[in-house]
Amino acid sequence: MSQVPPTPPPSGARHSKGALTFAAVIIGLFFIGLMALLFYGVKQSDRPDRESLPSPLIGKPAPDFDLPVLHDPSIRVTQKKLAGQPYVMNVWGSWCPECRVEHPVLSRFALTKRVRFIGYNLKDQRDDALRWLEQYGNPYVLVLADEDGRTAIDWGIYGAPETFLVDGKGIVRWKHVGAVSDEILANELIPMLAKIEAEQ
DSSP states (O other), rough: OOOOOOOOOOHHHHHHHHHHHHHHHHHHHHEEEEEHHHHHHHHHOTTTTTTTTOTTTTBBOOOOOEEBBOTTTTEEEHHHHHTTTTTEEEOTTOOOOOHHHHHHHHHHTTTTTSSSSEEEEEEEHHHHHHHHHHHHHHOOEEEEEEESSHHHHHOOOOOOEEEEEEEETSBEEEEEEEEHHHHHIIIIIHHHHHHHHHHH
């Protein structure tokens, strides 16, 4: 007794099955790509220099500014007034938790008087900033106040803390994003400062 051959599926069903297979392949590729991206992010997070964002200012003249002094707003300072000797410019705010972490490190190094330390108070109320310095100490020879953060845009400042090293010719030589540690001082800032000193 002969068997009746199976009825072929309608063409629409074949079309639907092909579309589902294609969609499954696309979703699978998307998932693989997403996992690869996450793996790369995890690997990058283990890098010791993950907070050292490249700055387009490195090797270029520091942007000019005209900012008031925190302790006496009637006095204004420009980049040109700071020219002649290297300086470290440290961006901080009383609202910044990480600034408290790095403050003792910077304060100890400032005591060596090897380089001028300029404070850059970002988006802060004057009374809050003065109170913060009174509580934690003031390692800066000068503190600039950028209450609205407009000048910070020219410097490519994203927040606080951030630290710059500018040489005597007004060229930005180094930048660090995040809290400065003793290791960063020893391995990055001090060697760059020594290089600047050797060039003088």
